[in-house]
Amino acid sequence: MNSTDQTTAVTAVVDSLGDAWARGxxxxxxxxxxxxATYVTFVGTHYQGRRDIAESHRALFAGFLKGTKLTYELLDVRFLGPDVAVLTTRGDNHKGAAPKKLPKVQTYTLVREGERWLIAAFQNTRRKALMERLTFRFAPETRPAARR
Known part of the structure; x- marks a missing residue:
């Protein structure tokens, strides 16, 4: 499998994840x-294991996340070997039209189990744009190289 096929395979996992979310x-x-799997939300809640992830999302999809969708843009894909990939995305959940600005950054660590890619770890962080701008203004050397 070439790198384009591998990238397509791992991003398909995030696409399918979004489909399941949209269906609740x-x-x-x-x-x-x-x-x-480990799953860390943007508020810092740590879930451990598939069952914990399912049960927490069952409650979320029945409550305040009911009827929401996920939107993401891919920032980076890196393969750490033939069976490990790290995806970095910017995204958010929403009702209605997708937001123009995506305020969260997510890291997915995927592992290949047989022919299937699964998420072994997920981290979701809400960007603090004002704090980021202030930091870059007063310490410009902290700005990521891609944004200099």
Missing amino acids: DADAYAAHFTED
Whole structure:
């Protein structure tokens, strides 16, 4: 499998994850994760394992995330070997039209189990744009090289 095919395979996992989210299907959502996956939300809640991810999302999809969708843009894909990939995205959940600015940054660590890619770890961080701008203004050397 060439690198384009590998990238397509791992980004398809995030696309499918979004489809399960849009359906409000907690079991299908959690099926994208390894049995022992770690999942950290933007508020710092740590979930451990597929069952914990499914149960928490079952409650979320029945409550304040009901009827929402996920939107993301891919920032980076890196393969750390033939069976490990790290995806970095910018994204958010929303109702209605997708937001123009995506305020969260996510890191997905995927592992290949047989022919299937699964998420072993997920980290979601809300960007603090004002703090970021202030930091870059007063310490410009902290600005990421891609943004200089």
